[in-house]
Amino acid sequence: MRKRLTFLIAHLIASLVIVAGVASAGDPRPEIPLTIEKDHFEPSEVKVKANTPFTLVVTNKTAKAAEFESKDLRVEKVVPSGKTVNVLIRALKPGTYAFFDDLNKASTGRIVAE
Secondary structure, three states, X not given: OHHHHHHHHHHHHHHHHHHHHHHHOOOOOOEEEEEEEOOEEEOOEEEEOOOOOEEEEEEEOOOOOEEEEEOOOOEEEXXXXXXXXXXXXXXXXXXXXXXXXXXXXXXXXXEEEO
């Protein structure tokens, strides 16, 4: 009986290790570049795969700070002048999600999840 219990516990531990390895070895989040230049986002429209989390890699090439903000996504992140920041975005349902530079309201864009 004791050998059987030891075998079951060892099997359970091995299974958990395998599942954890598979979960961490999954595809990394896609990285999508987004640049702020001449007070505009480039590209102004970003297309992503629906239901898949991704990372926006936002580079600010202007002489002043910018703030990537989206009320639809409930995210905001300051991007200092000359710097790059990563913005983690959750998996999105199909649709269109607006974003803007909160420090320059004329700079807008959208993410289209398909």
